[in-house]
Amino acid sequence: MNITKEFDTIAAISTPPGEGAISIVRLSGDDAVTIAQSVTNYKEKDLTKVPTHTIHYGHIKDPKTNQVLDEVMYSVMLEPKTFTRENIVEINCHGGMVVANQILQLLLRQGARLAEPGEFTKRAFLNGRMDLSQAEAVMDLIQAKTNESMDLALGQLDGRLSQLIHSLRQKLLVALAQVEVNIDYPEYDDVEEMTTKIMKEKALEVKEDIAHLLETATQGKILREGLATAIIGRPNVGKSSLLNDLLLEDKAIVTDIEGTTRDVIEEFVNVRGVPLKLIDTAGIRETEDIVERIGVERSRKALSEADLVLLVLNQSESITEMDRELISLTKDMQRIVLLNKNDLPNKLDKDELQNLLGETPFLPISVLEGRGIDLLEQLIKDTFFASNTSEKDATYISNTRHVALLEQADMALDEVLEGIEVDMPVDLLQIDMTRAWDLLGEIMGENVQDELITQLFSQFCLGK
Ligand SMILES: Nc1nc2c(ncn2[C@@H]2O[C@H](COP(=O)(O)OP(=O)(O)OP(=O)(O)O)[C@@H](O)[C@H]2O)c(=O)[nH]1
Ligand SMILES: [Mg+2]
Known part of the structure; x- marks a missing residue:
């Protein structure tokens, strides 16, 4: 640099x-x-x-x-x-x-x-x-939203990620050193064979390590940015009331008029250690009102981008066509189905609902009386940590820049492997393997362009 x-x-x-x-x-x-x-x-x-x-x-x-x-x-x-x-x-x-x-x-x-x-x-x-990954951790630490995200940043600041990347690069270096031996003693045939064997071995090993690291990427990103949780349902079922309740604050306007929420509202909240980016949406229905229609569009977009869906139904009314549509729209997503207004007489056919939901469980709640919210919080926590093997000391990849570099390094190693398959000369294989080595180095800030450095650091706050 x-x-x-x-x-x-x-x-x-x-x-x-x-x-x-x-x-x-x-x-x-x-x-x-x-x-x-x-x-x-x-x-x-x-x-x-x-x-x-x-x-x-x-x-x-x-x-x-x-x-x-x-x-x-x-x-x-x-x-x-x-x-x-x-x-x-x-x-x-x-x-x-x-x-x-x-x-x-x-x-x-x-x-x-x-x-x-x-x-x-x-x-x-x-x-x-x-190194750069540690500097990025300083920024994450400032922006940490829960203890877990702070642990993640602290681990990275500690140099845990750097050590891991360093060990991957060490493996590649062993193979690259062997190439030099090959170049120095070209007269021995078995040296060439030995070289490709070691290159293949190390490329596969490092690819496996990279795959493992990338698996943690979603988890790491969530810890850093919050689990995008969309509260979805038709108008008036109590979505905004639920948002306010989870936030312990009256952020969203609540009225008994259908179509109260017109735009998407986002708020961060820490639910039992899980960082949630809660998204309250406009109730989804067919509407002629142009403002509301844009709101409904945005709700659908929020829904498609959510990591977790809280689908709210009103159990004092029977299931409607829109409820059915929302149930089927979210069937492949991580979702929790809530039957709100549990304090009112029940009009919703639970057997019919279970049929529609299949495996997905539902939870009766009353936001008005504060019933079932505890269970909901517990369920959010369980859902989150169940999908996460939660190795306490695992190194999570949480940064988009790191993910991109790991993916590129992985591709370079694929090229090494493909080259070996078609008996490419060793010095050509060496080029791809060196590229993988360089790309991994960029995670720690080696050979990174000055502009990128400037751009990365400008995201910090003043005085840091
Ligand atoms: N009885 C009863 N009423 C509730 C409950 N939760 C919310 N409500 C009422 O239902 C009405 C609608 O609540 P909102 O939170 O505005 O509903 P919403 O889903 O955000 O509605 P839109 O923004 O119009 O889509 C309000 O009058 C709330 O007070 C509940 O658990 N029980
Ligand atoms: Mg609302």
Whole structure:
């Protein structure tokens, strides 16, 4: 990779905007300490002389106006044992954006540059402190929605994925080394035979490992992005009421008018450790109303993209044509069928319903009275963890970029195998195998294009 090491000093506010007891303004780079020192009250400790990894009480003073801005704590961390492998000073100041912003402005006037989003982590990567998959884990960690997704990110930050990829590449390296032997001693026929044998062996081995990793991809993606759960049903069965109940919040409008929800509403909620992206949809029915019709279209789209469907029926009414249609539409999907309004007299023929549903069980609930919701939450959890062998320490692939690279490496290995079948010369096989090796390396950030790096890091939040 083409790394031009920048050594200018960057600064940003690292705490989220809003009210809080403290905010943190962070400096990283060669001049971090001298810039911090230039805004202290000079009668206080000299930060350029303090030992690394120490914390100091002091003030922030504008050297031009002599105005004291805040009373702060300075944490001084000298390279190389820091997050960015550069000198870092973190200033803990009073909370609220005004103070933190004033301090940041002052640091910029004293020679620091405003950091781009993700630039601290980008430097950690460029300075070799972590590989790309670990840097991506930092981002996942910030966005983690449940304990499970946090574990996943932590594992990756730990370098678990890197180690695994490293071991795959090691296997390919053994085969590639054998090719060199082959090139050095071309006069021995059995060397050539030996070489293709080892290449085949290793290609198959690595393909199997890749397949195993890719199997975990869906699971990993769900942990990261949430299980897309669409609440589907005809109008007025209580979909929005259910959404509000699971969220413990009145997000969606509920009325007794059919067609209340006109658009898709998405909300994240943690149900017993399962991260759900709950999607409330417009009730599905034939309608002349143009706005509602667009809503119904969107509901159908949400349905087709869902990982899990909560199909809501109204058990105080008999089964309608639309119910039948929805039952048949979801028959191949992961679904939970709910009979809502269990508090009202029952008009729904359960035998008929079971006939329509086949194997799928149904669960009577009453959102109004809060009955059956506990069971529903348990069912969601069981469904989720049943489809997941849930190896506690498994390395999950959760990142689309990683999935794409693994798939490409797998294809390159297919080409190696096909080449062996048709007795292709060893040096041509070597090209494909080297490509597989390179592609796996890209997961950790080797040979990755500068633009991709910039784009990846720009997804971070400011100050990270
Ligand atoms: N009796 C009874 N009424 C309920 C129950 N759940 C919801 N309702 C009522 O049913 C009506 C419709 O509820 P909504 O949640 O708006 O239904 P919806 O499925 O979102 O309707 P649309 O958005 O129009 O498709 C409201 O008056 C709710 O108060 C329940 O368990 N029992
Ligand atoms: Mg609704």
